Each structure stands twice: as structure tokens, then as C-alpha cells.
Amino acid sequence: MDVDRIYGSSLFTKEKFLFYKRLPSTQDRAKELIKNGVRRPGYVIVADEQYRGRGRFRRVWSSRKGESLTFSFITEKIPLLSMRTALSVAETLEEECGLRAEIEWPNDIVVNGRKICGILIETERNLAIIGVGMNVNETVLPLESATSVRIETGIPASREAILSLFLSIFESNLTRENIMDCVREYLSFMDRYVEIETENGVVRGEFINLGEDGEIIIRTESGSIASFLPGEAKRMHKLTAPLLAGTDR
Numbered sequence: 652m653d654v655d656r657i658y659g660s661s662l663f664t665k666e667k668f669l670f671y672k673r674l675p676s677t678q679d680r681a682k683e684l685i686k687n688g689v690r691r692p693g694y695v696i697v698a699d700e701q702y703r704g705r706g707r708f709r710r711v712w713s714s715r716k717g718e719s720l721t722f723s724f725i726t727e728k729i730p731l732l733s734m735r736t737a738l739s740v741a742e743t744l745e746e747e748c749g750l751r752a753e754i755e756w757p758n759d760i761v762v763n764g765r766k767i768c769g770i771l772i773e774t775e776r777n778l779a780i781i782g783v784g785m786n787v788n789e790t791v792l793p794l795e796s797a798t799s800v801r802i803e804t805g806i807p808a809s810r811e812a813i814l815s816l817f818l819s820i821f822e823s824n825l826t827r828e829n830i831m832d833c834v835r836e837y838l839s840f841m842d843r844y845v846e847i848e849t850e851n852g853v854v855r856g857e858f859i860n861l862g863e864d865g866e867i868i869i870r871t872e873s874g875s876i877a878s879f880l881p882g883e884a885k886r887m888h889k890l891t892a893p894l895l896a897g898t899d900r
């Protein structure tokens with residue numbers, strides 16, 4: 652990866668880019684920076700190879716040397732960060748790679764039904780650390796449910812160009828007002844039945860809407876209305892058929 656080909660923006664200035672050839676986890680490196688005294692947003696930690704990447708809910712995030720785009724950045728803690736990030740990834744994939752990406756609420760980005768990017772958001776002191784793992788130039792992936800930019804477009808892509816565009820789009824989405832309207836346009840499951848895995852078990856229901864706080868609102872199997880914030884859902888699956896018993900629709 653050629654760090655000189657990554658463009659900064661007014662928040663993510665080039666002197667706040669930290670590039671590593673090999674790192675256990677960009678997310679852990681970003682945490683260390685804050686623990687060691689960094690107090691300003693705008694730092695971007697990029698690794699050409701990450702060998703102990705972490706996903707949400709203690710999942711492992713594996714990435715391939717020189718092929719994946721793995722980075723973490725430090726930003727202010729503001730509302731709707733996961734929605735702003737997911738939207739920025741989808742817009743970047745569309746603009747830079749011509750891909751119609753969908754947001755699989757809350758934190759996955761999929762293309763043609765397969766995961767292309769995962770997002771991990773954590774906080775440290777008064778700052779947020781956002782980790783993004785995107786499959787870019789992989790031609791083979793270990794999971795059937797995963798895909799890459801190259802697999803979808805058939806041509807290699809520039810990780811530097813994707814990262815540069817993402818940072819500038821994210822920066823403008825930090826202050827965008829109609830975030831949820833934009834997110835709804837990219838949702839992968841309007842008018843579908845969904846299954847949400849939470850810490851307390853699985854809830855199935857009919858998707859009704861995404862609320863203004865980024866929460867998913869569903870009509871559950873028993874007919875009641877329930878909502879879950881992005882941080883409360885471990886995973887969300889679409890159900891192809893209304894497997895619901897007991898709904899009166």
C-alpha cells in the first residue's frame with residue numbers, strides 16, 4: 652500500500668495518518684494511542700497486514716495481506732456513528748467502484764447479498780474508534796457468504812483511492828442532517844421478515860422501519876412492536892418467507 656496516494660481531508664489530515672506494514676489490530680493500536688495521550692479526533696491507523704483483527708461480539712476478523720483494506724480512525728462521539736459509517740462505506744463503494752452496496756443493519760455492508768465490509772465501533776475516554784475491514788482485492792475468500800470489490804467488479808481496485816474517498820465522505824456525513832433518510836435508501840431489507848439475534852435471545856418479526864435513532868422497529872411474532880438499537884443486535888438475518896406463527900396480518 653502506498654501511503655502517499657492516500658489523500659487527507661480537513662479532519663483526517665495527512666500528519667495524523669499512521670501506516671503499519673503489519674499489526675495485530677488497527678483497533679487496538681488506536682486504543683493505545685488514546686490511552687497514551689491522544690485526545691483529538693482525526694487519527695487514521697492503516698495496516699497493510701493485520702493478523703489479529705477483531706470483529707463485533709468477539710468475533711475474529713481475518714484479512715489477507717495486501718488485499719484487504721483494514722483501518723481504524725478516531726472521531727468524536729456523536730449520535731448515529733454506526734449509521735454514518737455504514738452510509739459512508741456504501742456511498743464510497745458506489746462512487747469509487749460502481750457497486751450497488753446495501754446496508755445490512757446494523758453494521759454490515761453487502762453486495763449481491765454477500766458481506767464486503769464490516770464495521771466495529773468502540774469508545775475510549777471521550778472519543779470513538781471506528782474500525783473498518785473491507786474485502787478489496789481478494790479473489791478467493793474463506794466464507795461463501797463473503798465477497799470482495801474485485802470479485803464483484805472483475806477488476807483490481809485501489810485501496811488508497813477507496814480509503815481517501817471514504818474519509819472525505821465520512822467527514823461530510825458527520826454533519827449531514829438527514830442521515831436516516833439516506834440510510835433507508837441503502838437498506839437491504841425493506842419489507843422483509845427479519846430475525847434479530849440479541850444478547851437475550853432471538854426475536855423474529857416483520858420489519859417496519861428504521862427509527863431516527865438508528866433503531867430497527869419490528870412487529871414481533873406475538874404482534875407487539877419492538878425496537879432494537881444498533882448496539883443491541885449481535886446479528887440480523889433476513890427471512891425469505893414469513894416464518895411467523897401467531898401474527899395476524
Ligand code: BTN
Nearest residue numbers: 676678704705706707769782784
Ligand atoms: C464485524 O463485521 O464484526 C466488524 C469487523 C471489523 C474489522 C475491522 S478491520 C480494522 C479494525 N481492526 C480490527 O481489529 N477490527 C476492525
